[in-house]
Amino acid sequence: MGLLLASCAGEPVANTFDLNAAKPVSARPMRAQLRVRQPVAGIDLDSDRILVRVGPEQVATLARARWSDRLPLLVQSRLTQTFANANLLRRVGGRGATTSADYDLDVEIRRFELDVAQMRVAVDLAVKIVSAGGADVAAAEIFTAEAPVASTDGAAVSAALDRAFSSVMKRIVAFVSTRL
Numbered sequence: 001m002g003l004l005l006a007s008c009a010g011e012p013v014a015n016t017f018d019l020n021a022a023k024p025v026s027a028r029p030m031r032a033q034l035r036v037r038q039p040v041a042g043i044d045l046d047s048d049r050i051l052v053r054v055g056p057e058q059v060a061t062l063a064r065a066r067w068s069d070r071l072p073l074l075v076q077s078r079l080t081q082t083f084a085n086a087n088l089l090r091r092v093g094g095r096g097a098t099t100s101a102d103y104d105l106d107v108e109i110r111r112f113e114l115d116v117a118q119m120r121v122a123v124d125l126a127v128k129i130v131s132a133g134g135a136d137v138a139a140a141e142i143f144t145a146e147a148p149v150a151s152t153d154g155a156a157v158s159a160a161l162d163r164a165f166s167s168v169m170k171r172i173v174a175f176v177s178t179r180l
Contacts, residue, residue: 017050017158018068021081022169030088032180035101035132036080039072039125041109046072050157051113062114065154071112075125075165079107082169088177103138103180104130105172110142112165114149114157121157122146123164127172129179139179143168 044051048070049061067074111124123145129138145164149156 015064015154016066016068017154019074019078019158019162019165021078021085022166022173024082024086024170024173026087030177030180032103033101034083034103034105034176034180036076036083036105037107039075039107039109041072041112045109045112046070050154050161052152053113053115053117055117059113062152062154062157065158067158072109075107075109075112078165079105079169079172082173083176086173086177088173101132103132104134105176106130111144112161114152114161116152119150120146120148121160121164123161123168125168125172127175129176139175141175143171143175 044059047061048067050065050067052060052062054060069077106128108126109124110126111122114121124142125144126140126142128140130136131138145167147160147164149160151157
């Protein structure tokens with residue numbers, strides 16, 4: 001297992017992986033405008049490295065594997081694209097959006113990792129729909145998904161995380177569509 005985890009020696013990164021936007025079932029367009037804010041994440045998840053849980057209190061990163069961007073920016077981008085794919089809202093803003101919105105979608109990335117002991121990936125996002133002024137929380141929910149992974153290879157791990165994240169994104173779109 002030591003060979004699969006990144007060391008502090010700064011070994012070269014061989015592979016870069018991406019996440020895909022989900023393709024939820026289209027719904028009727030809503031009148032509200034939504035802005036997907038940049039997710040917050042702990043220091044271990046606020047990077048371009050793929051996180052590996054090696055014990056209850058111990059994490060590392062997957063050797064020679066990175067995301068194509070910092071994870072919070074990647075999650076924001078793909079979630080924004082997923083809302084656009086659903087044709088749910090008139091206007092969805094994401095990274096760098098300066099447009100006014102009726103609501104903000106606040107996202108906290110709680111888990112986005114490979115659990116080596118279980119050979120499963122886990123995605124855990126806490127989501128709040130907040131009025132644009134930020135004073136009122138219209139709705140909040142936690143979305144989780146897990147998926148098995150056959151190996152600790154970067155391609156296998158990133159594909160499993162992509163599947164779990166896709167499931168979470170579809171449920172977030174459904175959640176927002178019933179609340180706004």
